[in-house]
Amino acid sequence: xxxxxxxxxxxxxxxxxxxxxxxxxxxxxxxxxxxxxxxxxxxxxxxxxxxxxxxxxxxxxxxxxxxxxxxxxxxxxxxxxxxxxxxxxxxxxxxxxxxxxxxxxxxxxxxxxxxxxxxxxxxxxxxxxxxxxxxxxxxxxxxxxxxxxxxxxxxxxxxxxxxxxxxxxxxxxxxxxxxxxxxxxxxxxxxxxxxxxxxxxxxxxxxxxxxxxxxxxxxxxxxxxxxxxxxxxxxxxxxxxxxxxxxxxxxxxxxxxxxxxxxxxxxxxxxxxxxxxxxxxxxxxxxxxxxxxxxxxxxxxxxxxxxxxxxxxxxxxxxxxxxxxxxxxxxxxxxxxxxxxxxxxxxxxxxxxxxxxxxxxxxxxxxxxxxxxxxxxxxxxxxxxxxxxxxxxxxxxxxxxxxxxxxxxxxxxxxxxxxxxxxxxxxxxxxxxxxxxxxx
Numbered sequence: 137x138x139x140x141x142x143x144x145x146x147x148x149x150x151x152x153x154x155x156x157x158x159x160x161x162x163x164x165x166x167x168x169x170x171x172x173x174x175x176x177x178x179x180x181x182x183x184x185x186x187x188x189x190x191x192x193x194x195x196x197x198x199x200x201x202x203x204x205x206x207x208x209x210x211x212x213x214x215x216x217x218x219x220x221x222x223x224x225x226x227x228x229x230x231x232x233x234x235x236x237x238x239x240x241x242x243x244x245x246x247x248x249x250x251x252x253x254x255x256x257x258x259x260x261x262x263x264x265x266x267x268x269x270x271x272x273x274x275x276x277x278x279x280x281x282x283x284x285x286x287x288x289x290x291x292x293x294x295x296x297x298x299x300x301x302x303x304x305x306x307x308x309x310x311x312x313x314x315x316x317x318x319x320x321x322x323x324x325x326x327x328x329x330x331x332x333x334x335x336x337x338x339x340x341x342x343x344x345x346x347x348x349x350x351x352x353x354x355x356x357x358x359x360x361x362x363x364x365x366x367x368x369x370x371x372x373x374x375x376x377x378x379x380x381x382x383x384x385x386x387x388x389x390x391x392x393x394x395x396x397x398x399x400x401x402x403x404x405x406x407x408x409x410x411x412x413x414x415x416x417x418x419x420x421x422x423x424x425x426x427x428x429x430x431x432x433x434x435x436x437x438x439x440x441x442x443x444x445x446x447x448x449x450x451x452x453x454x455x456x457x458x459x460x461x462x463x464x465x466x467x468x469x470x471x472x473x474x475x476x477x478x479x480x481x482x483x484x485x486x487x488x489x490x491x492x493x494x495x496x497x498x499x500x501x502x503x504x505x506x507x508x509x510x511x512x513x514x515x516x517x518x519x520x521x522x523x524x525x526x527x528x529x530x531x532x533x534x535x536x537x538x539x540x541x542x543x544x545x546x547x548x549x550x551x552x553x554x555x556x557x558x559x560x561x562x563x564x565x566x567x568x569x570x571x572x573x574x575x576x
Contacts, residue, residue: 145177145194146567149187150202150525153548154209154514159496160449166492167515168544174207176521179567184515205527205561206551208495209514210269211469212502213459215368215408215429217274218259218285218298219243219252220462231374231438231463239462240308243277247310252281256288263294264571265557266467267524269564270295272368272406272429272458272506274340277301277311279321286329293570295522297336297366297506300325302355303346315354322354326362334565336506338366343373344394345380352398359399366404366506369395371428372417373409374440392417401426404507408458409434410448411441422452427505430497432475434460442483445476449487456501469498473552491548521567526551528559529574 152172159165173190175182175197183190191197219242226238246252263271275282275298282300289296302318303311313321322339330337339355341347347355359365372378372391381391388394392413395401403425410428413421421428430443448455457472465471473494480486489497503513512522528534534554541547551559563571 145175145182145197146200147187147190147194147197148174148176148200148202148207148523150205150207151544151547152184152207152515153495153544154184155492155496155500156514156516158501159492165496166545166548168548170544171203172207174515174521174523176567179521181515181517181519181521183517202525202527205525206547208267208524208526209499210512210522210524210563210565211267211498212456212506212513213263213268213271213467213469214406214427214456214502214505215431215458216271216461216467218256219246219274219276219281221255221259221262223462224466226462227437229438230376231440232376234438234463240311242462244308244310246276246278246281249280249284252276252278253284253288256281256284259285260288260292260294260296262467264292264563265560265573266469267526267560267563268467268469269522269524269570270502270506270508270512271297272338272366273298274301274342274368275299277303277313279325282325283328286325286335290333290335293334293565293568295334295508295512295565297338299338299340299368301340301342302351303342304348304351306346307342315348315350318351319354319357322358323361326358326365330362331364336364336366337362338368339400340367341369341400343370343377344391345377345384352394352400356399366406367400367402368406368408369400371395371407371410372412374438375412378412390414390417392420396420406456406505408460409440409443411435411443413444413447415447418447418451418453425454427454427456429458429505430455430476431458431460431464431472432479433464433466433472436475436479437465438463442479443476444485445480445483446485446487454501454504455497456505457497468556470552470555473498477552491545491552494552495548521564523564524560525562526555526559527561528555532558534559
């Protein structure tokens, strides 16, 4: 089928990178082509490799010349809060203090549908402007606001996995909802959006402290009632948060046990942060194939600690990247990769995040975390053509560094170090253009 489709294909020419394998397990995971060719037809990758090789087998394909820049798979952000767009920069607070005085007041404003709709549209534009093509997003505590996010993502053509954020205690009263009402609203959103276009639904209890046992039971019921749902929530983010878990769940041996009891872990669950896990929790995360979204900027900004990456990798736990947004420093997945690298450089037991591992964390690792590794995350034939074209403006530090680069790996390191939205020239999802940067 792919060979037949190639008759009317586009052949993108330019330097390209991707990681079809886990870069923590394979020393050859990073694939680089200095003069690369990416054959696209019907929104899918037909072939990738050296341009001359791909061109020889598909001589009639129309060529799009992107030499002078670099092509990467679309970035996958596995933890980000859409209502927090306007509160970036709330520095100098602890997690629980930041929630009370910065995040939750803004999230309460999402009750205003017009305000939420404007936020949703700006949020989706911010994702694509930074090269993010797939995002696992915390929606709102309000169903109409969450619907506004799905609508904005659907209109833009971005892959968004999201859901109503459910809580019935611990937060501001206006953010609480009774479990039966949360079940009703979640079910309606699932029917409207899950599996429609590029949208998927994620059951989203905010975190254990804000969800009673009946609410967590409701979350488990949603999973039993509908096929293909994802789960997202938080775990082990701060020491103060963890200390509250035994008070609210005296039967739980640890934080993870709360989610396990209600069937909320597994291959399509992503738990954010996990800065302070126990060894036993890591063993169970690996056994259940539950993924962790590492949010290094947020961890540093809120003073929660340095993520124990080596312990997760050695235990076999899948790790991807998340920007977090409000608690972090912005939407850039390249920036998040750089921050992860820097934090690991000063960690007591840090891991070297070389360019191959950074590329994997920002792309395929995220695809694996959300259960889409067969659809996105690299340039293997058959995958959706989700891609980012990076080309810095002339005269910028990144352009100067790239002009002197001695290897593709050096160039990739420079991109993670220096590239921002000014260098994101074009972004595509399944071959469709979802963002065009400024003229160079």
